[in-house]
Amino acid sequence: MFSRKELKKAILTSLWFVFLTMPIMVIKVDAIERTIYWRWLNSLYMAVGVFTVYLLIRLYQHRKNSRQSQAGESGPSVGFLHRLLQNPRQRLLLFAVVGAVVVIFPHFTSTYQVNVMTTALMYVMLGLGLNIVVGLAGLLDLGFVAFYAVGAYTYALLNLHYGLGFWAVLPIGGLFAALFGIILGFPVLRLRGDYLAIVTLGFGEIIRLVLENWGEFSKGPSGISNISRPGFFGIELPLEQAILYTYYLMVLFVIITIFVVNRLQDSRLGRAWIALREDEIACQAMGIDKHKTKLAAFSLGAFWAGIVGVMFAAKTTFVNPASFTFLESAIILSIVVLGGMGSIIGVIFGALILILLPEYLRALSEYRMLAFGAILVCMMIFRPQGLFANIRRHYHYHKKDSSEHDSSGQDFPKSQPS
Amino acid sequence: MTTPILEVTGLTMDFGGIRALNAVDLEVNSGEIVALIGPNGAGKTTFFNCITGIYRPTAGDIYIFRPDHAGRLSLKGLKPNQVTERGLARTFQNIRLFPKMTVLENVMIGRHCRTKSFLFGAVLRTRANRREEEEILEMSYRMLEQVGIAQYADDNAENLPYGAQRRLEIARAMATEPLLLLLDEPAAGMNPQETIELDRLIKEISRAGQAILLIEHDMKLVMSLSDRIVVMDYGKKIAQGNPLEIRTNPAVIKAYLGEEVNA
Numbered sequence: 001m002f003s004r005k006e007l008k009k010a011i012l013t014s015l016w017f018v019f020l021t022m023p024i025m026v027i028k029v030d031a032i033e034r035t036i037y038w039r040w041l042n043s044l045y046m047a048v049g050v051f052t053v054y055l056l057i058r059l060y061q062h063r064k065n066s067r068q069s070q071a072g073e074s075g076p077s078v079g080f081l082h083r084l085l086q087n088p089r090q091r092l093l094l095f096a097v098v099g100a101v102v103v104i105f106p107h108f109t110s111t112y113q114v115n116v117m118t119t120a121l122m123y124v125m126l127g128l129g130l131n132i133v134v135g136l137a138g139l140l141d142l143g144f145v146a147f148y149a150v151g152a153y154t155y156a157l158l159n160l161h162y163g164l165g166f167w168a169v170l171p172i173g174g175l176f177a178a179l180f181g182i183i184l185g186f187p188v189l190r191l192r193g194d195y196l197a198i199v200t201l202g203f204g205e206i207i208r209l210v211l212e213n214w215g216e217f218s219k220g221p222s223g224i225s226n227i228s229r230p231g232f233f234g235i236e237l238p239l240e241q242a243i244l245y246t247y248y249l250m251v252l253f254v255i256i257t258i259f260v261v262n263r264l265q266d267s268r269l270g271r272a273w274i275a276l277r278e279d280e281i282a283c284q285a286m287g288i289d290k291h292k293t294k295l296a297a298f299s300l301g302a303f304w305a306g307i308v309g310v311m312f313a314a315k316t317t318f319v320n321p322a323s324f325t326f327l328e329s330a331i332i333l334s335i336v337v338l339g340g341m342g343s344i345i346g347v348i349f350g351a352l353i354l355i356l357l358p359e360y361l362r363a364l365s366e367y368r369m370l371a372f373g374a375i376l377v378c379m380m381i382f383r384p385q386g387l388f389a390n391i392r393r394h395y396h397y398h399k400k401d402s403s404e405h406d407s408s409g410q411d412f413p414k415s416q417p418s
Numbered sequence: 419m420t421t422p423i424l425e426v427t428g429l430t431m432d433f434g435g436i437r438a439l440n441a442v443d444l445e446v447n448s449g450e451i452v453a454l455i456g457p458n459g460a461g462k463t464t465f466f467n468c469i470t471g472i473y474r475p476t477a478g479d480i481y482i483f484r485p486d487h488a489g490r491l492s493l494k495g496l497k498p499n500q501v502t503e504r505g506l507a508r509t510f511q512n513i514r515l516f517p518k519m520t521v522l523e524n525v526m527i528g529r530h531c532r533t534k535s536f537l538f539g540a541v542l543r544t545r546a547n548r549r550e551e552e553e554i555l556e557m558s559y560r561m562l563e564q565v566g567i568a569q570y571a572d573d574n575a576e577n578l579p580y581g582a583q584r585r586l587e588i589a590r591a592m593a594t595e596p597l598l599l600l601l602d603e604p605a606a607g608m609n610p611q612e613t614i615e616l617d618r619l620i621k622e623i624s625r626a627g628q629a630i631l632l633i634e635h636d637m638k639l640v641m642s643l644s645d646r647i648v649v650m651d652y653g654k655k656i657a658q659g660n661p662l663e664i665r666t667n668p669a670v671i672k673a674y675l676g677e678e679v680n681a
Contacts, residue, residue: 268550270540289497
């Protein structure tokens with residue numbers, strides 16, 4: 001079943017792990033007794049454990065390979081969910097079920113759970129925004145959180161100084177973030193890949209540092225508190241209902257985002273983004289304005305981040321620079337990569353997993369983040385293309401006799417041109 | 419009656435101290451197939467890159483004559499996408515398709531500069547936008563049929579056989595409705611059978627009135643296709659004329675085969 005080479009490699013791997021984990025697994029210092037305990041048995045467990053896991057992984061890969069060679073070259077396997085979404089009736093059913101769950105969810109859980117879910121939905125939206133930039137246009141942006149911060153502080157400051165309400169600032173915050181997207185976009189138009197990543201990383205840090213240090217403008221690290229919650233036709237809601245209201249608002253925003261992003265990626269602009277990602281020179285030679293297309297991606301991605309920023313400020317009623325660290329950018333990027341670049345449904349699942357998992361792993365208390373990390377590593381080993389690889393829509397063209405260009409949906413929510 | 423389409427005068431391109439192109443003149447008339455030949459490193463692809471805006475030439479002028487525009491339009495200093503908009507479309511020596519997009523989508527990209535819906539059209543799917551999308555689809559599909567790879571429409575471009583990839587590049591360039599089609603070594607890497615089919619395809623495209631400027635090493639193909647041949651060596655134009663003249667031109671033979679030492 002396993003060749004000798006593989007067994008040898010398994011043994012080597014387990015030895016390596018034993019060595020790596022020795023300081024924490026074997027050596028225990030008792031500071032009071034001033035003695036050191038050597039728990040050598042632990043390293044034995046470690047060795048056996050790693051050996052077994054390694055072989056299991058190999059077994060899985062063997063199976064996968066043999067299955068692939070059996071299936072032949074039938075193209076990428078279409079996942080269950082994609083098949084479900086292809087059939088209009090099943091798709092409708094799926095949407096109905098998801099819709100019902102989303103609507104009744106708050107009535108069966110605690111306020112705490114609703115709050116967590118609202119946060120998760122905010123990350124869905126952030127992920128979808130970044131997905132335009134990274135997944136579709138292929139521009140690696142490590143400072144996405146900057147636009148999120150711009151949106152949040154736009155609302156916080158306008159609310160503080162001018163008493164403007166949530167609904168008034170929502171579009172302003174989005175447009176302001178989009179403006180910042182263009183401001184960042186201009187100087188980096190020539191950059192690609194790693195260079196772009198570094199510049200955007202710097203940009204994200206600049207925004208955070210400005211907010212932290214320009215006390216007169218942003219109140220520095222202490223932040224801005226007492227921001228108004230979203231208004232409900234001028235009625236002040238009690239806390240519990242306000243949380244519920246925020247949740248439903250967020251659901252609505254996510255639906256709008258999905259709708260818009262889905263339409264965008266199947267449009268002339270969406271195709272231009274993907275072409276830009278695939279080959280920049282060919283893209284230009286085919287008559288696509290590189291600068292305009294890149295700026296559109298940057299500003300649109302930033303727009304959604306700005307909207308979520310306003311939402312964030314309204315939900316927590318408090319903003320400070322600590323909410324907009326590089327870690328946030330990294331998480332949003334992980335959502336996109338984990339979910340599957342360019343795939344809307346992937347990003348949704350990626351966000352839910354990445355944000356909800358740490359919450360539900362609380363049972364593991366201090367091993368929570370360790371388990372979280374392990375799950376991420378495993379994900380990337382077993383599904384490097386992300387949870388749901390993006391499947392491009394197939395355009396179908398019928399000859400003139402039917403004079404109808406049906407575009408049967410291969411991708412997630414497909415609204416068909418009637 | 420032939421009218422000029424492209425006029426290049428004194429095109430010069432320096433890379434640091436190296437003169438890759440030295441005052442090259444060239445014109446292409448409507449309906450013509452002109453071949454640009456020369457040994458490796460003669461500056462043929464540099465010439466293409468200069469006139470399509472990928473490089474900015476050091477000196478010289480490039481003009482295009484558009485039927486909808488009186489007089490000539492300068493292409494010098496324009497960006498590649500603007501050049502394509504004005505009517506030059508090209509293929510690449512080393513195929514540059516969009517590998518993860520479908521074949522049909524690749525051609526649809528070619529329609530980009532002839533259509534204009536942007537953000538709001540895309541999101542709202544207005545009537546104008548839908549009509550435009552339909553036109554893009556129809557035209558792109560026609561292009562695929564014309565070059566004979568319509569059966570691959572829904573495959574990813576990277577999965578296409580080599581010859582079909584070359585054809586797809588031609589279809590994509592044709593989709594921009596160019597005044598002049600620039601082919602950079604379309605037969606490179608093709609087997610004899612594929613070359614014969616390519617010969618047929620290019621003749622077909624030309625018969626429909628398309629002016630073509632091509633770089634090619636396959637002499638059989640060049641001789642069979644071209645109305646006129648321009649020969650380059652060391653960045654200079656060393657000869658031009660019809661295939662017969664070129665075949666017997668001593669300068670060309672010298673460039674290709676070298677000279678006897680004690681001749």
